[in-house]
Structure formats: structure tokens, C-alpha cells
Amino acid sequence: MKRLxxxxxxxxxxxxxxxxxxxxxxxxxxxxxxxxADVYYYQGRPELLxxxxxxxxxSTDQNSLLGIDKLLSAALLRQDWDEAEIRxxxxxxxxxxxxxxxxxxxxxxxxxxxxxxxxFKGEPHERVMVxxxxxxxxxxxxxxxxxxxxxxxxMYKDRGSFLxxxxxxxxxxxxxxxxxxxxxxxxxxxKFLAAKCYQLLGEPDEARKQLEEARKIxxxxxxxxxAGMDSRNNVLxxxxxxxxxxxxxxxxxxxxxxxxxxxxxxxxxxxLGDQGLLFGQCExxxxxxxxxxxxxVDELNQVKARRQELLQAAGYMTTLAGYGLLIGGAATRGExxxxxxxxxxxxxxxxxxxxxxxxHAIDPSADTRSWSTLPGQLFLAxxxxxxxxxxxxxxxxQAPGGPDETQEWTGVPIGExxxxxxxxxxxxxxxxxxxxxxxxxxxxxxxxxxxxxxDS
Amino acid sequence: xxxxxIFSVPGAGLSATTWLGLLLVGCSGEVRSxxxxxxxxxxxxxxxxxxxxxxxxxxxxxxxxxxSSDTISRLRAERKPLRILVGDLKQRTSxxxxxxxxxxxxxxxxxxxxxxxxxxxxxxxxxxxEERRRQETGEVRTSGPGALTGADYVLSGExxxxxxxxxxxxxxxxxxxxxxxxxxLDAVADGRRLWLHAHEVVKQQITGAVYR
Numbered sequence: 001m002k003r004l005x006x007x008x009x010x011x012x013x014x015x016x017x018x019x020x021x022x023x024x025x026x027x028x029x030x031x032x033x034x035x036x037a038d039v040y041y042y043q044g045r046p047e048l049l050x051x052x053x054x055x056x057x058x059s060t061d062q063n064s065l066l067g068i069d070k071l072l073s074a075a076l077l078r079q080d081w082d083e084a085e086i087r088x089x090x091x092x093x094x095x096x097x098x099x100x101x102x103x104x105x106x107x108x109x110x111x112x113x114x115x116x117x118x119x120f121k122g123e124p125h126e127r128v129m130v131x132x133x134x135x136x137x138x139x140x141x142x143x144x145x146x147x148x149x150x151x152x153x154x155m156y157k158d159r160g161s162f163l164x165x166x167x168x169x170x171x172x173x174x175x176x177x178x179x180x181x182x183x184x185x186x187x188x189x190x191k192f193l194a195a196k197c198y199q200l201l202g203e204p205d206e207a208r209k210q211l212e213e214a215r216k217i218x219x220x221x222x223x224x225x226x227a228g229m230d231s232r233n234n235v236l237x238x239x240x241x242x243x244x245x246x247x248x249x250x251x252x253x254x255x256x257x258x259x260x261x262x263x264x265x266x267x268x269x270x271x272l273g274d275q276g277l278l279f280g281q282c283e284x285x286x287x288x289x290x291x292x293x294x295x296x297v298d299e300l301n302q303v304k305a306r307r308q309e310l311l312q313a314a315g316y317m318t319t320l321a322g323y324g325l326l327i328g329g330a331a332t333r334g335e336x337x338x339x340x341x342x343x344x345x346x347x348x349x350x351x352x353x354x355x356x357x358x359x360h361a362i363d364p365s366a367d368t369r370s371w372s373t374l375p376g377q378l379f380l381a382x383x384x385x386x387x388x389x390x391x392x393x394x395x396x397x398q399a400p401g402g403p404d405e406t407q408e409w410t411g412v413p414i415g416e417x418x419x420x421x422x423x424x425x426x427x428x429x430x431x432x433x434x435x436x437x438x439x440x441x442x443x444x445x446x447x448x449x450x451x452x453x454x455d456s
Numbered sequence: 457x458x459x460x461x462i463f464s465v466p467g468a469g470l471s472a473t474t475w476l477g478l479l480l481v482g483c484s485g486e487v488r489s490x491x492x493x494x495x496x497x498x499x500x501x502x503x504x505x506x507x508x509x510x511x512x513x514x515x516x517x518x519x520x521x522x523x524s525s526d527t528i529s530r531l532r533a534e535r536k537p538l539r540i541l542v543g544d545l546k547q548r549t550s551x552x553x554x555x556x557x558x559x560x561x562x563x564x565x566x567x568x569x570x571x572x573x574x575x576x577x578x579x580x581x582x583x584x585x586e587e588r589r590r591q592e593t594g595e596v597r598t599s600g601p602g603a604l605t606g607a608d609y610v611l612s613g614e615x616x617x618x619x620x621x622x623x624x625x626x627x628x629x630x631x632x633x634x635x636x637x638x639x640x641l642d643a644v645a646d647g648r649r650l651w652l653h654a655h656e657v658v659k660q661q662i663t664g665a666v667y668r
Contacts, residue, residue: 089552089553092552092553093505093552093553096503096504096505096552096553097503097505097661098503098631098661098662098663098664098667115666118664118666118667121667131552134552145546145547145556146547146552146554148548149547149548149549149550149551149552149554150552152549152550153550153551153552155550156550156619159621160668
């Protein structure tokens, strides 16, 4: 996989001057890719990311959802729950509404369009996370009905029906040789949280059903989920660790989207004061990203790649023919020879033009725009603490072979009912007072002297 | 192999002149405008979310059903106005963007508008809860204008959905969402169900092949 990426990079590099020239000629401007300030998120400076990407909130270009997704991550990291919910609602609207026949979507389907031209909606695991966050934020404030809708909406995004090739031995001549496969959603954490919502809404039958499904998906976590449903356990800690799966262009001409797991985090203990909490890893987003059946759009990209190759071959043959005519013309005397040379020269140029055109005007590569601030793993911890108190929350964690990621949060308020505490593990993030005294000022993008040039 | 069957690729049959023209003026990184979706609106008129027009339709349908109910007509003849507590509306769909309060407001205001002879008096649940809170905290000693005990009937409701998806010939996916709105009127005294009506709104959207 790494080798394929390296090859692709070389290819991109060689054609960059040509593309730049084309762009200059045509006077084009690209929408912001919302990626240059990602680094601030991992440095624990989300306000700088927000300053760089806040244009996404007003924008309607094809990358705006990508910017909003990352702004949502930043607000969560700042523990600005109100702002995070506003952004999650906006992201959820964009993720859930598909405008059929959108011009940019049609362009992406075209031979000369690129997949990255389509309005970004994210891959299924990214779409799931939009509604997952919305559910978490609503659960926090006791809106269990709204949370349930969001968790169920997230589950639907992990389902699919795909036509996949039959096994070779089952293939028949003249037949389509494809079979329909149905993929069921398998986020155990979503099932558990939906079960908890049903329980809190007073619908025990539905709660049991969801809990049973969660247990089926992750039998090893059955005890943890049971503990979470125990009404005496009033504290749920949802811990995000590691980094999002990394998208790669694989296959012929990068036409197929692939994934590499991002750096991970391992939670070793979760404590409320001195009390150790029951915890477990519920989800691995790399696993989820690679188990949803495949992408229909990869097939489209491969068709483009094949047509690109055909066009290049046609150009090559025309060039060769032209070259042959040139040689033949040179060997022929008189006007006939000159005519032959002219025809050969024209054919040579046309062939060369077609080859250059096919290489640069058609881009069959997969879309690798990515919600890169997502976690790689989701953990759940369950415990209890007296309502109305403020407690110390300690999450002991380590990146395998990497830095310590332990966090200690003081003054964590335990409310009436169920308290849900979202935690994001990051290297260098050590915790602090749970409730911030002052509002964080988000700087203007143009005042960020000395910082990396942001997208805006 | 699969793609050749499933997809057609627009643009493949263009003439050389058109290609050359595209090469000269085309731009792969052009900013393309997308349809503007207002996320602050109550749902959207696009897609399968609940739109304000759906709420209007449902409200009208409920009024029509209430007006044609013999039981309610009989009650109205016996007593006027009917004091109705606006109870809970359960939202059990997977629609993430749904403002319950806005839905109830629209519903009740439509019912009041249609109620020309003042047959109904609606008591809002939140005003009852607020009254109870004020009484419990000692802010007020007497109950409000019949807020806590005056209702004879309770109007409650539920939203449920059926979600159907099917793969389309072109590689896209059709999502059809049937949202069922149910309202019921129960007597406070004995819990008898006096009226119930359900109305379905079907909405659909196509997820393009590029998103699958």
C-alpha cells in the first residue's frame, strides 16, 4: 500500500507544473481543502484550527462539510458543548440530505470530473461519527429522545446493500456473476447508547432489544454493557483515542480507496477518585471503515482509469503512425513526399496531444479528503458517583510504543440522573479543571503571525 | 467488471474538438456551487427530513379527522370548551433534525385557527410543569388558571418511521422514509381513548452513485 502511494506522489509531482499552468490560464480558484491547520488539533490548540476553518460555517462549496466536521472536533476538544452541538446539527443536516442531481455530483461522475469534486459527505464511518457526536451532546444534557434519534441515524449509515462478484467456481458464462450482499450495522457502542436512551425514556423492551444486539456484536463487552444499564451506575465516560484511519489511493491509477490504521491509544484504567471503573474498547474506526462492503464509486473510478489508458494507447498509436509517415515522406521525393511529411507531422502532434490530454485531463483517483481529526478507537467506562458532587476523573492511557496520554480532570460535576463525560485522548493533553473559568478567544486567521498558513 | 455493467460514464463520447476546447478552458479545481441547505430551518424541504410543509399537512389532516369524529362532536355538544392538556409527543424516528416544540406549536396553532366556535381550550404541558415547579418551590401558593387540574382530556402523539432503501440501476440508492404521525385524545378521568388518528407522509431521496 505504501509503495502505491509513493508512486502516485511521483506522478502527481511531475504533472503539477502543467496543472498549475492550466489553472492560471483558466483563472481558477479552488475551495479550501481544510487541512493545513489540522496540526493545531493534535497540538491541543483547537482555537487556531477554528480560526483557520471558520469560513466553512458560511460556505456552500464542496468542502464545507469537511471544515464543519473539523470545527466540531475542535469545539469538542475545547469542551464547548453548546457550540459543538450547533456544529453537529449543521453537519448532521448536510450529511443526511442528498440533493439528487447536484451539478457537482454529476461532474464527479463524468469522465473529466474527479471524485474529489463532489460535495464532501464523508465515507460511512465519517457519516456515522457526525450523528454519534450529536447523540453524545444531546445525551449529556438529558435530551435522550434527540440522542436516540441521532444514534439510530448513525446506525443506518453503517448499513448497505452491495453487488459483489460471486466466487470464481460459482461463475457462469453469460451471467452477471454478482450477488447482493447486505451489511448490517455493527457499532456496539451505538447499540448500547440507544439501549440506555430507551431505558431512560421508559421503554424497557426496546432497551433490552438494543442491549442484546450490542452484546451480540461484542460478546466480550457484555458485562460492561450490563453495568452501563444498571441504574445505580450513573456515570458513563466515552473516551476517544488514537487517530482516524488514513485514506489511501490504491489500485490502478489510485482509483480505489484504501485505508491504513492511524496511530492508536490504549486505555489502561479509568478512575473516579479512587474508584476504578469498568471499561472496554467498543469500536475501532479502521475496522469500521474497511467493513462496509466496498464503494460503488471505486468502480466508476476504475472505468475512468481504463478509459484513460485506452485514450493514451490511441494517442501512442497515432504518434507512431505519424512518425512512420514522417519517415516515409522523407524517403519520397517531390510534392507527394512533402504532403506525406505534413500529414505525418500533424498525426504525430495529434497523437502526442491526446497522450498529454489523457494523462492530465482525466483523474480517476479516489477521493481522499478525510475527517482527519476523528479518533481511531472509542472506549466506554462505567461507574458511579454521588450526584451533586464534583469528582476527580483520571484516565490512564498510553499510545503503544509512544507517549503517555494519561489525563486527570478535576472538579468534574456529577449531575442528577446519568452523567456522560466525553474525553479525547491526545499526546500532551493532560487534563485540568473540567469547567473552564474564561471563554477561549478564537483569534482572527489573519492575526496568526508566525503560524502555519491556514485555509480560509 | 462490475462498473462496466453498472455505470455509464458521461463525456466518453465527446468529439476531439470538444475535448480540445475543454482542455483550453477547463479547470479541475473550479469552485462548484452546491444547493444551499439551510440547517437552521426546521428540517429541510429537500431529502427525507421533516419539512414545515409536512407539519402543515399533518395539522390539517388531524383537524379534518377531529372534526369528523362523532365522539368528539358529541363531547363538544355536551360541554364547551373541551379543556385539553397537550401531552407528550414521542419522537421515535431516526430524523436527527426535528424540533418537537416547533411541531407542537404549529399543530396547536392550526387547531386553534380551525376552531372557529371556541370548542377547544388547550393547556400546554410546559406551562403545567412550570406551574408545578413554582408551587413546589413556593413561588406561588395557588394553582394557576386551572393549569394543574383543569384538563378533561389529554392530547398525545407519536412519530414513527419506516425506512426503505433500494439500489437503483445507475448505482445510486433510493431512500424512502415513511413517517407516521399519530395523535390520540384520552379522557383524564378514566383513561378512555376517545379519538386516534394516524397520517403518513412519504418522502424520498436518492443517494448518488458517487456516495456509495
